[in-house]
Amino acid sequence: MSLFSWGKSALPTFSRGGIHPDEHKELTENLPIEDFVPTNVSLPVSQSLGPSAEPLVVKAAKVKRGDIIATVPGGGVSLHAPVSGIIKSVQSGPHASLVYDTIITIQAKPAEDDPQFPEQAGWQALPIAQMLERIRDAGVVGLGGAAFPTYRKLTLPKDAKVDTLVINGSECEPYLTCDYRVMLEESEKVVLGSWLISKIIGVRNCVIGVEDNKQPAAEKMRQTIAELGLEKMDPPVKMTVVVTQTRYPQGSEKQLVQSLTGRLVPKGGLPMNVGIVVQNVATAIACLDAIRNNKPVIERVLTVSGLGIKTPKNLRVPIGTSVEDILAHCGGYNGDVVKILLGGPMMGRTIADLDVAVTKGTSGLLFLTAAETSITHYQPCISCGECIDACPMGLEPNRVSQYMEVGRPLETERYGVKECFECGCCSWSCPSHRPLVQFMQVAKAAYRRHERKSK
């Protein structure tokens, strides 16, 4: 240990910026995943990035668990019925990020002959193309929150030289513990799913990144890797678990790639440009379910937490379970709730309507009280530079915000607007409580409008 690293953790991490907010994981980290199935599910047809799906069902139709109920014309990520039952309605309703969307509501009617998705023989030896097809048909998207279609991420261009798969078990957002519980309780599925993805993209090296505050999960994953003997499988894959510093945003692709491999993703590029594909632990399981069991993404694990909910839980719910149902299932409000979030407290979205439902990308549902969230008015920039120090990309949020305040959004590219992935470290650090991420978002929107106009 050199003089300069004295007092610092020796664990790997990204090279600049980042923050360490209060973790609040103790609320749910020791709670095993529970199942909860509501009587009605409401599925917005927009579940992932890209073009929206169109409904294939009409009111009063009968559906079975796993049936396709909406799809993107011309091929894309489909949406499946998470429960067997009757279509109650297909109509406009609230959506977490789109404000309004077409919502398919199913009244659950479980039956004896509901599909159980048993293991398919010979799944390990399927041709790669068929594996990708199953991932696409199962509607698998990135379950870490971004919801990018997984089959597209795994279909590499011909000239791509990829040598490493990074599995993201960082879960760097405060409060969230669903990936942690999944790694503890379903480590075998995570490892097998990771092996499958390695096979699909043709790599023999897989690194699983887990933050320091989730040591039990890292230990469990290591054990499982040793037990399963991946070196003897066909193809053999060298899988290692690397414990990183607990530092937000460790789970961001570019940061995690640097922490685990030391490689820097070029500006505007993807991890693929430096030979790496990143997938979240829950997505690895979804890929395994799709290929081994022909099971589509119809449910997900999420963390219900915050001081504003009576009994915080880690829940496995069908996609389409409403916030209202989860709220009731977890004992209702606890104290003065001022914000309800889908996702984590750093990048999650506030919702205004309890009818909003869990989508494939929903990793958390947080009920925050006034004491734990920040609702303030913002003040002028005092040029303290905290936001620059906190930015993991090395951008200048202070300058962007100053240009935005005087109505000059199209001069902000120089300060990094287009490289910002909205992790929120800048706003978190700002002593003047400036909504720096929001300034970035508004600037990006101005550029999008400008580019559309000039076409």
Add this chain to the structure above:
Amino acid sequence: MSEAEVTPTQVPTPAPAPTPAPAPTLHLSSGPHIASGRSTAQIMWMVNLSLLPALLWAWAVFGWAVLAITLSSILGCVLAEYAVCRIAKSPSTILDGSAVCSGLLLAYTLPPGIPVWMPFIGGMLALVFTKGIFGGLGYNIFNVALVGRAMMMATFPVEMTTRWLTPALGKADAVSAATFLGQIKLGGQEALAKLLAAVPDGGQLWFDFFLGMRAGSIGEVSVLMILLGAAFLLWKGIIKLYIPLSILVGVALMAPFSPAPMIYMLGGGIWLGAFFMATDYVTSPTQPRGQIVFGLGIGLLTGIIRNWGGYPEGICYAIMLMNILTPALNDWFRPKRLTADGAPS
């Protein structure tokens, strides 16, 4: 971009619900939804707290008058800030601690024997013309306290340069004196020799300067007390060492040209300026490399003014000159991006 307030729609429950909990008022906003908990006001008040050791020392060696002078300066600043807010029809910002900070710092640059009404005028002028008309906290180009001092130098030249007191622990009446730097400036080597001869034990002179047993401005005389306050700010992560250290290096580079390098390094307001004036967020660069250039520039300019200029002291104008360069320094020295070449766009 304020937060919208909405009430979630209540979905009718089929069964007779046992007294439903009142629906909360939900706030909508962009993330993040948590914050570090630090605020501008908190920072300003911590800076004010860190300035107290120097004031206590001045009170001990110069008497009660320094407290009156400091209070007068703070009152001038706070009243002017309140007036500016009223005129601009914006919420009052006097509680954020920044006007108090300007008042404190202005008082610290004044001779302890100055008539008590002058700092009040100086504080008002500084606040209105440096901060108020530029738009308040965050928008000023120059350090508020230093502009105040510069305006007072122009307005009250005699009082600002002659009302020095000889420090005396526990004595009721302070005696008027002259500063070492001032006498050397006027009398050169001859004056210096006379000064050194007057010191009973020549070997203790540096210690007197370090502790604060010398004639000088209220807040600048005790290097020790300044360092105590600075240590608190460093510990709290409010200031970093780039600016103060590079100022001291810059000044040291010019020390060989001075007739009395030791007095030159410990005398005057270098330490107060380096740790409390030049580190002002608003008027200093944000990036380490920019801060080093900023600090070196201040140090070298201070040396040039002291050695070859018309004033015995140079740190005030040196900092103001470098304040002008701050926006340019922020443009020349930008953060490294997290990309292979690290170049900003």
